[in-house]
Amino acid sequence: MKKENIRHILEKLDQVYGITKKGFYHNQPWQLLAAIMLSAQSTDKQVEEVLPQLFQRFRTAEQMAEAPLEEIEEAIRTIGLYKNKARNLKKCCGQIANEFGGQVPGDIDKILTLAGVGRKTATLFLADAYGIPGITVDTHVFRISRRLGWASGKNPAQVEMELQRILPKDHWNRINFQLIYHGREVCTARKANCGECMVREWCGQILDRDKKGDKKIS
Numbered sequence: 001m002k003k004e005n006i007r008h009i010l011e012k013l014d015q016v017y018g019i020t021k022k023g024f025y026h027n028q029p030w031q032l033l034a035a036i037m038l039s040a041q042s043t044d045k046q047v048e049e050v051l052p053q054l055f056q057r058f059r060t061a062e063q064m065a066e067a068p069l070e071e072i073e074e075a076i077r078t079i080g081l082y083k084n085k086a087r088n089l090k091k092c093c094g095q096i097a098n099e100f101g102g103q104v105p106g107d108i109d110k111i112l113t114l115a116g117v118g119r120k121t122a123t124l125f126l127a128d129a130y131g132i133p134g135i136t137v138d139t140h141v142f143r144i145s146r147r148l149g150w151a152s153g154k155n156p157a158q159v160e161m162e163l164q165r166i167l168p169k170d171h172w173n174r175i176n177f178q179l180i181y182h183g184r185e186v187c188t189a190r191k192a193n194c195g196e197c198m199v200r201e202w203c204g205q206i207l208d209r210d211k212k213g214d215k216k217i218s
Helices: 003-017 029-038 044-057 061-066 069-075 082-099 119-130 139-148 156-166 169-185 204-212
Strands: none
Touching: 003 169, 029 044, 029 082, 029 119, 044 069, 061 082, 069 082, 119 156, 119 169, 139 156, 139 169, 139 204, 156 169
């Protein structure tokens, strides 16, 4: 894809979706990490509804680590996969308290040693908590990047590397939430609603389709 087309798309995404996002309710970095962990396979609304009481009940990572597992489960019962998430939260907070002095490290390799924390969670946390540039490849970023012609990788790790090569570093932290919004509202998993898309004229898939005369986009 031409750099000029990428620039036009980034400018339009900034215009439509903004350059900052509303983060999860939190007062400390470990709380933000917990919120991101809870958000996996759950809606932001579900997570936001439990966070105030959760962090009022457990005010430090140490308190979360020392709490009975059943108490953590009860506090997040309305969230999907709550039993597994409660186990990970308890163990993760224990690691934060005992291995990192109660503070979440700002190094991705160290964060990846925490229970329940994968690369997507770690990258998103570092971007939101500490402003460290990183591209978080979730299902929306993976799908739309390939549709736009930005990437052709077969897995998130490959797509992440491709995006790092072509996107300006100052866009890395916001491309995730911009493409999430775009993926929910326009370029959905079920259908690419190209007629409603504000970046269609620079989309690699549409340009390729028009060149080939193929009208189908999945």
